[in-house]
Amino acid sequence: MLKTGVVIGERYEIIEQIGTGGMSYVYKAKDHKLNRYVAVKVLKSEFSENKGFVSKFRVEAQAAAGLAHPNIVNVYDVGEDNGLHYIVMELVEGITLKEYIEKKARLSVKEAISIAIQVSMGIEAAHNNHIIHRDIKPQNIIISREGKVKVTDFGIARAATSNTITSNVMGSVHYTSPEQARGGYSDEKSDIYSLGITMFEMLTGRVPFNGETTVSIAIKHIQDEMPSPRDYVPEIPVSVEQIIFKCTQKSPDRRYDNISQVIADLKESLINPEASFVQMNKVDEDAATKMIQEGEIKEIRRNTRPSMTRENLEESGEYVRRSEHYMPQEEEEDDEEDMDPKMDKIVTVLGIVAAAIIGVVILFAVGKALGVFGSSKGSDDITEPSVITGTVAPTEAVDDSELVEVPSILGKTVEEATQILNGVGLGFAQNGTIASDVIDEGLIAQQSVEAGEKVEKNTRILGVVSSGAASFNLTDVTGRSAEEAKQILEGLELTVVQTEEYDDSVAEGLVISTSPAANTPVGKGDTVTMVVSKGSENAKVPGLEGLSEDAAKLALESVGLALGKVEETYSETVSTGLVISQSYAKDTELKPGTTVDIVISKGPEPEEVKTYKGIINIQKPEGFEEGEVKFVLTQQVGSETVTRTYDAGTLDETSFPYKLEMYGESGVTTGTVTVYVNEVALGETYSVTFTAVEE
Numbered sequence: 001m002l003k004t005g006v007v008i009g010e011r012y013e014i015i016e017q018i019g020t021g022g023m024s025y026v027y028k029a030k031d032h033k034l035n036r037y038v039a040v041k042v043l044k045s046e047f048s049e050n051k052g053f054v055s056k057f058r059v060e061a062q063a064a065a066g067l068a069h070p071n072i073v074n075v076y077d078v079g080e081d082n083g084l085h086y087i088v089m090e091l092v093e094g095i096t097l098k099e100y101i102e103k104k105a106r107l108s109v110k111e112a113i114s115i116a117i118q119v120s121m122g123i124e125a126a127h128n129n130h131i132i133h134r135d136i137k138p139q140n141i142i143i144s145r146e147g148k149v150k151v152t153d154f155g156i157a158r159a160a161t162s163n164t165i166t167s168n169v170m171g172s173v174h175y176t177s178p179e180q181a182r183g184g185y186s187d188e189k190s191d192i193y194s195l196g197i198t199m200f201e202m203l204t205g206r207v208p209f210n211g212e213t214t215v216s217i218a219i220k221h222i223q224d225e226m227p228s229p230r231d232y233v234p235e236i237p238v239s240v241e242q243i244i245f246k247c248t249q250k251s252p253d254r255r256y257d258n259i260s261q262v263i264a265d266l267k268e269s270l271i272n273p274e275a276s277f278v279q280m281n282k283v284d285e286d287a288a289t290k291m292i293q294e295g296e297i298k299e300i301r302r303n304t305r306p307s308m309t310r311e312n313l314e315e316s317g318e319y320v321r322r323s324e325h326y327m328p329q330e331e332e333e334d335d336e337e338d339m340d341p342k343m344d345k346i347v348t349v350l351g352i353v354a355a356a357i358i359g360v361v362i363l364f365a366v367g368k369a370l371g372v373f374g375s376s377k378g379s380d381d382i383t384e385p386s387v388i389t390g391t392v393a394p395t396e397a398v399d400d401s402e403l404v405e406v407p408s409i410l411g412k413t414v415e416e417a418t419q420i421l422n423g424v425g426l427g428f429a430q431n432g433t434i435a436s437d438v439i440d441e442g443l444i445a446q447q448s449v450e451a452g453e454k455v456e457k458n459t460r461i462l463g464v465v466s467s468g469a470a471s472f473n474l475t476d477v478t479g480r481s482a483e484e485a486k487q488i489l490e491g492l493e494l495t496v497v498q499t500e501e502y503d504d505s506v507a508e509g510l511v512i513s514t515s516p517a518a519n520t521p522v523g524k525g526d527t528v529t530m531v532v533s534k535g536s537e538n539a540k541v542p543g544l545e546g547l548s549e550d551a552a553k554l555a556l557e558s559v560g561l562a563l564g565k566v567e568e569t570y571s572e573t574v575s576t577g578l579v580i581s582q583s584y585a586k587d588t589e590l591k592p593g594t595t596v597d598i599v600i601s602k603g604p605e606p607e608e609v610k611t612y613k614g615i616i617n618i619q620k621p622e623g624f625e626e627g628e629v630k631f632v633l634t635q636q637v638g639s640e641t642v643t644r645t646y647d648a649g650t651l652d653e654t655s656f657p658y659k660l661e662m663y664g665e666s667g668v669t670t671g672t673v674t675v676y677v678n679e680v681a682l683g684e685t686y687s688v689t690f691t692a693v694e695e
Contacts, residue, residue, distance in 0.1 A: 001025055002042065007032075008081040012040055012088060023047055028091060031076075033551045038076060039092075043085040054085055061087045064154040067129060071122030073142065073152035089152070093145050097202070098138035106205035109236060110270070110490045115141075116199050117266050118149035123195065124259045126154055127188045134186055136194035137175040138201060146509075147483035173214045173221075174207040178250050181218035189252040192259060196247025203240070204232040208248075222250070237273035239265070246278055254281040271495065408451035409444045409463055417444050417463055427460040433467040435523070441468035467524065474528065476518035478511050482532045485511045493524040500534045508535030538589035544582045544598055545574075552579050552598055564595030570605035577601065612664045612690040618675060620656030627651070627678045633662050633688070635671040664690040 002025070006014045012029040018039070019026035024047075029040045047053055058078055065075040077088035097115065101107065107115070119141055126133060133140075133154055142150045173181070177193035180186050200208050208227050209220035226248045230236045243265050249255045256262050268277055404424050409417035418428045431448070439445040448462035449455055475492065477485035482498060489496045506512050515529040516522060539560040544552040553563040564583065574580045583597035584590060618631065629648040634641065642665055648658065664671055673686040 002027060002084075008040070008042075008084060008086060009077070009079045009088075010081075012038065012086075014040070029088075031088070033547065034555065037091045039073075039089045041087045041089060048083060048085050057085065064126075064131060067126055067131065067154060069122055069125035070148065071118045071150055072125060072154065073150045075154075090150075092142045092148075092150055092152075094143050096139050097141035097143060097149075097198070100143050101138060101202060101205060106233065107202045108491065109203065109240060109273070110493065111487060112199060112202040113240065113266050113270055114487060114490055115143075115149050115202065116195065117263060119151055119195065119198070120259050120263045120266065122149075122151040123191050124263065126151075127191070127259055132186065132188055133191050133194075134180070135172050135175075136191050136198060137172050138198055141198070146481045147487055148481075149483075173217045174209065176218065176221060177252075178222045179252060181221045187252070188258065189255050192247050192255050192262060193249075193252075195259075195262065196244050199240075199244050199247070200229050203229050203236055203244075206232065237269060239269040239273055239275055239278060242276070242278035242280065243269060246280055249281075270490070402457065403454035404457050404459070406447075406449045406451055406453050406455055406461060409447050409461070410451075411439060412444050413442060414444070414463070414465065421461055425457045426455070427458065429460050429462055431462040431464055433465045435468065436466040439466035441466055471521040471523045473519045474514065474516055474522045477530070478513060478518065479506075480511050481509055482511060482530070485530060489528055489530070494522065495525065495527045497527055497529045498532055499529060500532050502535065502537035503533040504536045506533035508533055536589070537592075539592050539594075541582070541584045541586055541588045541590060541596060543586040544579045544596070547579050548577055549579070549598070549600060552582075556596055560592035561590060562593060562595045564597040567597070567599045568602045569599055570603065571601040572604050574601035576603035610666055610692045612666060612668065613693045614662045614664055614671065614688040614690040616660050616662075616673060616686050616688050618656065618658040618660055618673070618686065620653055621675060621677060621682050621684070624656075624677060625653055629655075629658075630676045631660055631662075632674045632676065632681075633664065633671050634674070635665050635668050637665050637668055662688065662690075664688075 001017065002008070002014045004014055004016060008014070008029075011033045012031055015028045015030060015037070017025060018028050024041045024043050027040045027042065029038050030036075031038050043054070043057065047057075061075060061078045065078060068074055073092055074090040075087060076090065079086055079088070095103075119136075123133060123136065131154055133151065135153060136151070140151060140153050142152055144150065172194075175194040175197045177186065177190040180190055197208060209217050209224060211217040211220060226245060228241055229244060230238075230241050243262070246254075246256055246265075247262065256265075265278055268275070404426060406426065407420050407424060409420055409428070412420065414428075414430060421428045434445050436445045443466050444463045445466040446464040449459075455461075472492075474494075475488060477488055480488070486496050486498070501512070503512050510533050512531045512533050514531070516526075522528065541561065542555045542559060544555060547555065549563075549566060556563050569580065571580050578601050580599045580601050582599075590596075627650070629651045631646045631648065633644045633646065635644075636642075644662070644664075646660065646662065648655075648660075651658070660673065662671075662673075669690045671688050671690065673688055675682045675684065675686075
């Protein structure tokens with residue numbers, strides 16, 4: 001773990017720890033080069049020491065860094081600092097989708113579909129760049145404070161699973177595809193399966209497959225039929241149920257071909273929720289659900305058995321937070337390994353047979369209650385009652401004493417209406433919905449037989465449920481973020497169309513206006529056009545001085561401008577590689593796309609080195625005939641005295657006058673020469689003048 005104030009990568013200052021997982025610690029940090037807050041994910045030491053894992057981790061993270069999409073937590077940087085391997089990501093203030101579901105118990109259909117579309121769009125951007133997430137789950141989906149939905153941890157799951165680190169797979173077993181559970185090849189369709197499971201949980205507040213151990217859950221993904229979300233929440237539209245079913249087919253070939261098709265069907269479900277537009281592929285022998293074999297069970301156990309460290313348990317969900325501490329969930333011993341294989345198969349087959357019998361009984365009971373089986377005069381016409389028992393309606397007149405007076409069920413809920421009618425020996429069935437300005441949404445607005453009339457016992461009374469007011473005043477969403485406004489309007493069952501335009505007075509991303517305008521009467525299903533601000537049409541030039549070339553380019557691109565010419569020059573005050581000046585001053589307003597030129601420092605200008613040469617003729621010293629002669633040059637360089645010795649060797653009187661060529665100190669133009677004969681200095685000295693010469 002890193003302490004507050006530590007700087008890594010020479011730019012990211014650790015502010016605080018904001019999360020932890022099986023593989024890494026996550027910190028909030030300050031990027032001092034771009035002056036912004038970021039999230040830094042640092043690998044734990046046990047993974048940093050695995051060179052193969054680190055190499056894969058860097059490759060996958062660098063690939064994810066190439067993604068830029070509003071529904072993806074963007075990766076800014078990947079690096080290493082003194083053995084610490086880290087990823088720098090966009091800091092998103094908010095909560096995970098898992099926490100959001102737990103907070104709300106379950107989401108409304110509109111909200112769940114809106115979130116699913118945004119998640120799908122993020123996945124689509126990754127798939128278009130040949131990046132597969134492999135760990136789509138609510139824990140890896142973040143909802144920001146502004147209502148934006150973002151997918152995180154792209155590329156990291158692949159690095160983990162490719163190095164036999166199974167804690168991630170273990171933690172994701174509730175959302176893992178059958179092919180991943182088997183330890184086989186996974187592709188884009190594995191992400192689609194996990195998205196389907198996530199949609200199921202959003203709508204029902206529970207996962208479709210659960211169990212005592214990760215092995216038992218993985219086996220259910222492979223061999224158990226996908227339950228219907230409508231079994232838990234009947235009001236879920238048929239089209240949404242079919243989308244989930246198609247996403248979660250056991251065979252990848254029977255799922256959607258790509259995530260773009262999922263997005264198209266999700267959008268269609270908002271417009272025609274009860275329509276049957278989802279095209280399911282035909283069942284074939286290979287795609288049908290089959291009993292899993294004993295060998296496959298053993299393989300699944302091997303693939304899902306992690307080291308039972310606290311970190312792995314925490315990452316996998318085997319740990320739950322209790323108060324301020326992490327406590328392990330109680331887990332029963334895996335008795336499946338000790339069970340006799342034959343008995344295992346017998347128990348499984350008997351379970352399937354029993355489930356089938358129970359299903360038939362329930363189906364018959366429900367059908368009988370709705371008048372499907374043996375009804376003598378069933379009708380869905382709102383104007384006529386129908387019998388729900390198997391007896392044949394009498395053809396002759398019925399004695400009034402055998403008739404039942406119909407009570408009023410107007411203004412009652414479906415449950416209340418059913419109880420009231422059952423109490424007098426009558427049945428109830430819903431016959432659609434109708435808009436009503438008088439009856440609140442969800443209450444009975446019409447009944448097929450008026451209260452007070454008499455009908456035969458066991459007659460089914462049909463009721464039409466109010467869908468709410470036919471019209472209502474449009475909520476004012478101006479000034480809200482686009483995502484928040486969209487959720488509000490879609491929550492009112494309105495269809496939202498979003499357009500954008502520049503506005504100097506409204507901040508980027510906020511709603512400028514709507515059409516129809518706020519407080520205008522609208523009805524459910526109406527289309528509302530929402531105009532969102534793109535901010536000022538002109539972009540303000542950021543201050544670039546002191547930034548590196550790469551940082552300056554990022555800063556310009558972040559406001560819609562581009563880097564132009566890059567020149568270099570010497571500077572005594574600005575460090576090498578940093579911006580000295582820019583062609584437009586800070587805060588200058590320019591059209592988007594305009595280029596800004598910069599000048600980069602080459603550091604201090606080096607001193608020019610010149611050669612200084614001096615020539616003098618030395619006369620024969622008085623009385624000299626022969627001896628060892630040398631000449632000593634003395635120069636004053638600042639406060640320092642510098643000498644150079646020129647050894648002439650053995651000379652005689654014929655050697656004079658002696659031409660002495662000397663090279664002096666750079667920039668010093670004068671000096672004196674003393675003559676030594678046989679190591680004895682003569683009293684006579686010579687002055688010499690030096691001049692610069694070309695090399």
